[in-house]
Amino acid sequence: MTPKRITVHSSATQPKTYLTADDIRKMHLKRGWSDIGYHFVIRTDGAVERGRPLTKQGAHVYGHNKNNVGICLVGGIDERGVAEFNYSGAQLHALYALICELCEDYGIPYEKVCGHRDYSPDTNNDGKITPDEYVKECPCFDVRGWFIRKLQSDGVEL
Numbered sequence: 001m002t003p004k005r006i007t008v009h010s011s012a013t014q015p016k017t018y019l020t021a022d023d024i025r026k027m028h029l030k031r032g033w034s035d036i037g038y039h040f041v042i043r044t045d046g047a048v049e050r051g052r053p054l055t056k057q058g059a060h061v062y063g064h065n066k067n068n069v070g071i072c073l074v075g076g077i078d079e080r081g082v083a084e085f086n087y088s089g090a091q092l093h094a095l096y097a098l099i100c101e102l103c104e105d106y107g108i109p110y111e112k113v114c115g116h117r118d119y120s121p122d123t124n125n126d127g128k129i130t131p132d133e134y135v136k137e138c139p140c141f142d143v144r145g146w147f148i149r150k151l152q153s154d155g156v157e158l
């Protein structure tokens with residue numbers, strides 16, 4: 001595939017549950033998939049692991065996997081199993097660096113960076129995907145807004 005957009009996910013596990021790309025790969029193989037669905041996994045310690053090779057289409061957004069790079073942040077739910085923004089500073093730092101690198105390497109425009117929940121259908125057709133329309137919370141934060149703010153604080157001209 002040719003990377004043209006980037007979608008960020010959460011593993012929907014508690015941050016204290018140590019999870020690696022290999023663990024996620026095993027979970028996805030059990031579902032009968034050919035490989036891990038994501039191209040990258042970012043562990044709670046900020047380590048970036050490779051998942052499915054970027055040359056291959058991923059399996060992470062139903063109906064929107066074509067040329068779509070999938071990045072999974074380990075974490076995203078609390079003790080009660082409720083969606084929570086609980087990623088570590090190291091993770092977010094690594095995420096930002098990875099997204100910047102991918103955008104540069106593949107010429108991906110910044111506006112093509114989003115979170116899984118942004119694919120939810122716009123049921124009232126107002127052109128915005130609002131919280132009441134989220135099919136799932138993943139990854140529990142406004143990825144595009146966060147990314148744009150980081151770029152601006154880095155002095156990148158948008």
Ligand SMILES: [Zn+2]
Pocket residue numbers: 008009010060116138139
């Ligand atoms: Zn997701």
